[in-house]
Amino acid sequence: MLLNVQDLNVYYGAIHALQGISFNVNQGEIVTLIGANGAGKSTILRTVSGLLRPRRGAVSFKDQDITTMPAENIVRLGISHVPEGRKIFAPLTVQENLEMGAYTRADKAEIAQNLQRVFQSFSRLKERVNQLGGTLSGGEQQMLAVGRALMAKPTLLLLDEPSMGLSPILVEEIFRIIQEINQQGTSILLVEQNAFMALQVAHRAYVLETGRIVLEGNAAELQKHPKVRAAYLGDTE
Amino acid sequence: MQKANAAQQPSSNRRPGARLAWIGQGFLLLLAIMVVIILGRNLIDNPELFIQIIISGLQLGFVYALIALGYTMVYGIVKLINFAHGDVFMVGAFVSYYAVARFQLHVWPSAFFPDLDPLVTVTLGSLSVILLSMITCAALAITIERVAYKPLRDAPRIAALITAIGVSFFLEFFGALSFVFSPRFIPYQRPFDVVTWYIKDGIYLVEPGKAPPAGSITFSNILLIIAVASILVQVFLQFLVRKTKIGKAMRAVAFDKPTARLMGINVDAIITTTFAIGAAFAGLGGVLYAIAYSSIWSQLGILPGLKAFVAAVLGGIGSIPGAFIGALIMGQAESLTAGYISTPMRDAIAFTILILVLLVRPTGIFGEPEKEKA
Numbered sequence: 077m078l079l080n081v082q083d084l085n086v087y088y089g090a091i092h093a094l095q096g097i098s099f100n101v102n103q104g105e106i107v108t109l110i111g112a113n114g115a116g117k118s119t120i121l122r123t124v125s126g127l128l129r130p131r132r133g134a135v136s137f138k139d140q141d142i143t144t145m146p147a148e149n150i151v152r153l154g155i156s157h158v159p160e161g162r163k164i165f166a167p168l169t170v171q172e173n174l175e176m177g178a179y180t181r182a183d184k185a186e187i188a189q190n191l192q193r194v195f196q197s198f199s200r201l202k203e204r205v206n207q208l209g210g211t212l213s214g215g216e217q218q219m220l221a222v223g224r225a226l227m228a229k230p231t232l233l234l235l236d237e238p239s240m241g242l243s244p245i246l247v248e249e250i251f252r253i254i255q256e257i258n259q260q261g262t263s264i265l266l267v268e269q270n271a272f273m274a275l276q277v278a279h280r281a282y283v284l285e286t287g288r289i290v291l292e293g294n295a296a297e298l299q300k301h302p303k304v305r306a307a308y309l310g311d312t313e
Numbered sequence: 314m315q316k317a318n319a320a321q322q323p324s325s326n327r328r329p330g331a332r333l334a335w336i337g338q339g340f341l342l343l344l345a346i347m348v349v350i351i352l353g354r355n356l357i358d359n360p361e362l363f364i365q366i367i368i369s370g371l372q373l374g375f376v377y378a379l380i381a382l383g384y385t386m387v388y389g390i391v392k393l394i395n396f397a398h399g400d401v402f403m404v405g406a407f408v409s410y411y412a413v414a415r416f417q418l419h420v421w422p423s424a425f426f427p428d429l430d431p432l433v434t435v436t437l438g439s440l441s442v443i444l445l446s447m448i449t450c451a452a453l454a455i456t457i458e459r460v461a462y463k464p465l466r467d468a469p470r471i472a473a474l475i476t477a478i479g480v481s482f483f484l485e486f487f488g489a490l491s492f493v494f495s496p497r498f499i500p501y502q503r504p505f506d507v508v509t510w511y512i513k514d515g516i517y518l519v520e521p522g523k524a525p526p527a528g529s530i531t532f533s534n535i536l537l538i539i540a541v542a543s544i545l546v547q548v549f550l551q552f553l554v555r556k557t558k559i560g561k562a563m564r565a566v567a568f569d570k571p572t573a574r575l576m577g578i579n580v581d582a583i584i585t586t587t588f589a590i591g592a593a594f595a596g597l598g599g600v601l602y603a604i605a606y607s608s609i610w611s612q613l614g615i616l617p618g619l620k621a622f623v624a625a626v627l628g629g630i631g632s633i634p635g636a637f638i639g640a641l642i643m644g645q646a647e648s649l650t651a652g653y654i655s656t657p658m659r660d661a662i663a664f665t666i667l668i669l670v671l672l673v674r675p676t677g678i679f680g681e682p683e684k685e686k687a
């Protein structure tokens with residue numbers, strides 16, 4: 077098991093945002109977390125990547141307990157987090173944003189190689205290397221955010237709503253890229269509003285409701301589950 | 314065309330502060346015209362005196378630039394006006410005083426290499442003194458940051474600001490204790506001698522003990538050293554911030570701390586480094602200031618610190634080139650005021666400028682409107 081989350085309880089002050097969440101991600105998998113607004117999806121990712129501390133529960137990665145490890149050290153173990161809302165460094169250029177993604181790495185030659193690979197996946201970024209991150213379009217920023225996370229050479233990629241605000245063509249494109257990244261050996265934990273697309277690319281899925289997991293299973297099967305169809309796929313048909 | 318019109322029209326009456334800013338700008342314009350007329354007349358009447366005043370303003374301005382950098386860098390990264398910064402500058406001056414007057418650090422090369430060229434000896438010795446001051450100031454700033462500011466990182470900004478004022482008072486009055494720096498003015502022993510030149514149809518050395526001929530312009534090696542040091546530091550910082558990994562990480566941290574952590578950047582380490590760099594250059598400034606004005610005391614840092622702070626605001630706080638330009642302007646304003654109005658007015662002018670900047674253009678020369686960030 078690559079990532080194992082046990083009985084996670086996270087609070088924002090008095091708000092009990094995660095109420096005993098347990099799930100796991102295996103090597104090579106795409107696992108998706110779906111759920112309505114405010115269900116706690118982003119909170120889960122922020123806890124896994126170390127930005128939030130759970131009050132109870134444990135997170136382990138590659139059989140190492142990372143529950144209380146600071147975020148900057150978790151990246152070094154191989155977890156990259158593409159946060160909700162892209163969070164591009166606006167005053168840094170595209171190139172510099174990507175360099176920040178490789179902050180934990182020292183091998184210049186390998187980083188350069190990695191950069192070329194990112195440019196291959198996202199050719200729009202290559203044309204804009206010296207443009208400031210803040211001046212990119214929303215779609216370009218999303219690509220930069222994913223590219224930046226890939227620069228860390230992660231074993232596990234956490235994606236928080238990568239399709240948010242993208243045109244249908246770009247949504248297709250970003251999901252195609254997600255699958256490509258996965259096929260190259262990176263495991264992915266995907267949080268999505270677009271349950272339809274998420275369930276198509278994912279191997280397994282968890283359905284979240286107000287801080288609890290209410291359904292889990294094979295993505296293809298969940299796609300057919302009446303509850304999922306009613307709640308999340310209803311208007312995408 | 315149309316777009317430009319649409320953008321122009323509402324701007325004059327939309328913002329509530331617009332009218333005030335307009336009055337401020339008008340006032341500023343009048344003031345500027347007056348200043349230009351007065352300065353112009355003086356320039357024509359006595360050009361030598363005028364240039365002499367500009368030179369002493371440059372010397373001040375370059376020192377202020379060294380201090381202002383620390384204010385602007387720290388503000389850029391943690392949004393804190395570090396009022397203790399001026400006092401770190403004072404400590405820098407005192408460290409060099411002890412190094413020179415008590416421990417003769419400035420002549421150490423002659424003890425080990427007696428055959429060395431005297432110029433090399435004095436250069437190496439002085440650089441060691443400066444380096445020691447810079448390191449001490451950096452260590453002091455790291456301690457202050459860890460002890461006083463870091464625990465307040467998530468508290469409201471006003472808490473850290475008030476703490477900074479507290480740290481500032483602590484350094485000033487702890488320094489005034491008789492067994493620390495004492496509350497008296499102390500004559501400062503320079504690590505090297507002052508050499509002065511005068512300009513009158515050419516550049517000549519002023520013989521020690523003799524006065525330069527009347528109507529000549531003089532300048533010293535201290536001015537040159539201060540100018541070169543200040544410019545080098547400016548270039549170094551531009552390079553650091555633009556080209557190095559740590560500099561880029563500083564900009565990333567300044568913009569968004571949680572996301573910087575997701576990149577693997579140790580935010581606390583970057584913040585500490587920023588404090589240390591700013592303090593090291595304040596230490597350099599402190600040594601050069603003491604060398605230039607040859608008398609030090611425990612509250613030496615207050616006025617230069619405040620003026621450098623005004624310089625940073627004037628340039629646009631958060632902007633490194635802004636701090637430099639702002640400091641040069643402050644140096645000139647002070648020197649011209651002292652020369653043509655009155656010496657006591659030189660301190661008042663700094664705060665006049667602060668008020669004017671806050672009225673007319675609170676973001677300063679290079680500043681961008683502040684992003685709302687926690």
Ligand SMILES: Nc1ncnc2c1ncn2[C@@H]1O[C@H](COP(=O)(O)OP(=O)(O)OP(=O)(O)O)[C@@H](O)[C@H]1O
Binds near residue numbers: 093111118269
């Ligand atoms: N910083 C915060 N302070 C207080 N409450 C918060 C904070 N962040 C999130 N919450 C609350 O925690 C709950 C879970 O939020 P979270 O952002 O994880 O939801 P989400 O599933 O990602 O929603 P969305 O799909 O809208 O992004 C919500 O009720 C939210 O209001």
Ligand SMILES: [Mg+2]
Binds near residue numbers: 117118119160236
């Ligand atoms: Mg979310």
